[in-house]
Amino acid sequence: MVLPRAAKTQRRTRIQEEKEERILEAALEVFSASGFRGSTIDQIAEVAGMSKPNLLYYFRTKEAMHRALIDRVLDTWLDPLREFNAEGNPVAEIRSYIRRKLEMARDFPRESRLFANEVLQGAPHIEDELKGPLKQLVDEKAEVIQAWAKAGKIAKCDPYHLIFAIWSTTQHYADFDVQVRAVLGQEQAGDGRFEDAARFLERLFVDGLQVRE
Amino acid sequence: MVLPRAAKTQRRTRIQEEKEERILEAALEVFSASGFRGSTIDQIAEVAGMSKPNLLYYFRTKEAMHRALIDRVLDTWLDPLREFNAEGNPVAEIRSYIRRKLEMARDFPRESRLFANEVLQGAPHIEDELKGPLKQLVDEKAEVIQAWAKAGKIAKCDPYHLIFAIWSTTQHYADFDVQVRAVLGQEQAGDGRFEDAARFLERLFVDGLQVRE
DNA sequence: TGATAATTTGACCGGTTGGTAAACATTACA
DNA sequence: TGTAATGTTTACCAACCGGTCAAATTATCA
Structure with missing residues (x-):
C-alpha cells in the first residue's frame, strides 16, 4: 500500500x-x-x-510540521501561568511565577523564540489559540489578581498589564539573548545573567506591587 | 554611461x-x-x-537595502536612551524614559519589529552595532543609574537589568501587538491600552525603585 | 520464509527567488 | 537644442523552494 x-x-x-x-x-x-x-x-x-x-x-506539508510543533509546545509553555494559585500567598505566587518563567527562558529558549517569531509576524498560524485558550487562561488569572488587589493584598493595578510585564521581562532573556549578551559583554561564561535577572525582577515586582500607605 | x-x-x-x-x-x-x-x-x-x-x-542587493534601513533607523531608535539625563531627577528621568519608549512603541511599531526580528534571529546583520555603539551607550547610562543608587536616590539595583526591563515591557506593546490585542479583546478601538500600560509601568518602576527603609 | 505493509530515496516538476543584461526613456546641462 | 548621464523596463537566468511519484529498501508477522 x-x-x-x-x-x-x-x-x-x-x-x-x-x-x-x-x-x-x-x-x-x-x-x-x-x-x-x-x-x-x-x-x-x-x-x-x-x-x-x-x-x-x-x-x-511544511505547515503541518509547524502546526504539530506549535500544538506540542503550547501547552507546556502555558504551564507556569496555570500553576498560578488563587489560594496561595500573592507575593509568593508572583515571585515563583517570575522564577519559573525565567527558568523556562533559560532552559527552553527555542520554544520562546518559536512563539516570538510567530507573534511578531502577526501570528498567522496561532490566531485562534491566542484569542481562545490563551485569552481564557489570562482572563481567569487576571481575576485572581484583581481579587488580591481588592482584598488589599497587593497594590491596585491592571492585572493584564501586570501579566504582560512579567511575560515580556522574562521572555526577553530568551528572545533577545544575543542583545543581552552583547550589552553585558560575553566575558561571563555561565548563566549568571539569569540569576541577576531573577534577583532584579523579583525585587522590582514585589516592591512595585507592595501595598503602600 | x-x-x-x-x-x-x-x-x-x-x-x-x-x-x-x-x-x-x-x-x-x-x-x-x-x-x-x-x-x-x-x-x-x-x-x-x-x-x-x-x-x-x-x-x-537585498542585503544592501536592509543595511541602509537599519542604519537609518538605529539612531532614531536609541534617541530616548540618549536623552537620559544624569543631572535630572532620577524618578522623573525614569518615568519619562518609559513614557517615551511607550510612545515609540505606539507610533513606530514597525521600527521596533524590524529590530525585534533581527535580534530574535541572532542579529546576523547588526552584531557590530550591538557590541559597539549600543553597548557603549548602555554602559554609559548604567553608570548614571549606578550613581543614583549609590547616592541613595533610588533603590540599589542592577542597572543593566533595569534597562532590559524597561526595553522589554515597553517594546512588548509593539512587538507582540497581536497577542496583546487578542488577550485584551479587540472591543476597545483606540490606543487605550497604551495609556493603561503607561499608568501601570510608571507605577511599577517608580514604586519598585523607591528607596525603602 | 515469504508476502505484505511501512519506510526511504532519487529523480523530477512548476513556481518563486535574488539578481543580470541590454534596450529604452527621461533628465540635466552646456 | 543636443547629448551625455541618469533612470526605467522587459526579458531572462540559475538557484532554490515546496511538493510529487514511482521505484527501491526495510520492517512486520503469519
Missing part, C-alpha cells in the same frame, strides 16, 4: 514515534531560528539527518 | 533621494512584518510601486 500516511494509521509504530520526534526537534531548531517563512524543509531535513521526501512522508 | 550606481555619484539627485526614501519606507513595511529571510524584493517593489530591477538600481 502506498498512501496511508502515518497520521492515518490507528496505532503508531516505534519508528513513527521516533522519527516524528526527531523531525519536530529539528523543526523547533530551525523554525525558532528563522521563523516560518524563513525556514526551509531542506534545512529541517538536514538538521534531522533525513531526506526531504522522508520528512514529507511524516508531515504532508 | 551605464553602471555608476546611484551610490557612487557624489551628488544625490532629487530623484535619487525621493526613490531611495520610497524604497526604504516600503522595505520597513515588509522587513518588519516578515523578517529578512521571509521578505522578498518583489514584495518591497510592490509596496513601493516600482519594478524589481528599479529597486536593484538603487540598492544592489
Whole structure:
C-alpha cells in the first residue's frame, strides 16, 4: 500500500514515534531560528539527518510540521501561568511565577523564540489559540489578581498589564539573548545573567506591587 | 554611461533621494512584518510601486537595502536612551524614559519589529552595532543609574537589568501587538491600552525603585 | 520464509527567488 | 537644442523552494 500516511494509521509504530520526534526537534531548531517563512524543509531535513521526501512522508506539508510543533509546545509553555494559585500567598505566587518563567527562558529558549517569531509576524498560524485558550487562561488569572488587589493584598493595578510585564521581562532573556549578551559583554561564561535577572525582577515586582500607605 | 550606481555619484539627485526614501519606507513595511529571510524584493517593489530591477538600481542587493534601513533607523531608535539625563531627577528621568519608549512603541511599531526580528534571529546583520555603539551607550547610562543608587536616590539595583526591563515591557506593546490585542479583546478601538500600560509601568518602576527603609 | 505493509530515496516538476543584461526613456546641462 | 548621464523596463537566468511519484529498501508477522 502506498498512501496511508502515518497520521492515518490507528496505532503508531516505534519508528513513527521516533522519527516524528526527531523531525519536530529539528523543526523547533530551525523554525525558532528563522521563523516560518524563513525556514526551509531542506534545512529541517538536514538538521534531522533525513531526506526531504522522508520528512514529507511524516508531515504532508511544511505547515503541518509547524502546526504539530506549535500544538506540542503550547501547552507546556502555558504551564507556569496555570500553576498560578488563587489560594496561595500573592507575593509568593508572583515571585515563583517570575522564577519559573525565567527558568523556562533559560532552559527552553527555542520554544520562546518559536512563539516570538510567530507573534511578531502577526501570528498567522496561532490566531485562534491566542484569542481562545490563551485569552481564557489570562482572563481567569487576571481575576485572581484583581481579587488580591481588592482584598488589599497587593497594590491596585491592571492585572493584564501586570501579566504582560512579567511575560515580556522574562521572555526577553530568551528572545533577545544575543542583545543581552552583547550589552553585558560575553566575558561571563555561565548563566549568571539569569540569576541577576531573577534577583532584579523579583525585587522590582514585589516592591512595585507592595501595598503602600 | 551605464553602471555608476546611484551610490557612487557624489551628488544625490532629487530623484535619487525621493526613490531611495520610497524604497526604504516600503522595505520597513515588509522587513518588519516578515523578517529578512521571509521578505522578498518583489514584495518591497510592490509596496513601493516600482519594478524589481528599479529597486536593484538603487540598492544592489537585498542585503544592501536592509543595511541602509537599519542604519537609518538605529539612531532614531536609541534617541530616548540618549536623552537620559544624569543631572535630572532620577524618578522623573525614569518615568519619562518609559513614557517615551511607550510612545515609540505606539507610533513606530514597525521600527521596533524590524529590530525585534533581527535580534530574535541572532542579529546576523547588526552584531557590530550591538557590541559597539549600543553597548557603549548602555554602559554609559548604567553608570548614571549606578550613581543614583549609590547616592541613595533610588533603590540599589542592577542597572543593566533595569534597562532590559524597561526595553522589554515597553517594546512588548509593539512587538507582540497581536497577542496583546487578542488577550485584551479587540472591543476597545483606540490606543487605550497604551495609556493603561503607561499608568501601570510608571507605577511599577517608580514604586519598585523607591528607596525603602 | 515469504508476502505484505511501512519506510526511504532519487529523480523530477512548476513556481518563486535574488539578481543580470541590454534596450529604452527621461533628465540635466552646456 | 543636443547629448551625455541618469533612470526605467522587459526579458531572462540559475538557484532554490515546496511538493510529487514511482521505484527501491526495510520492517512486520503469519
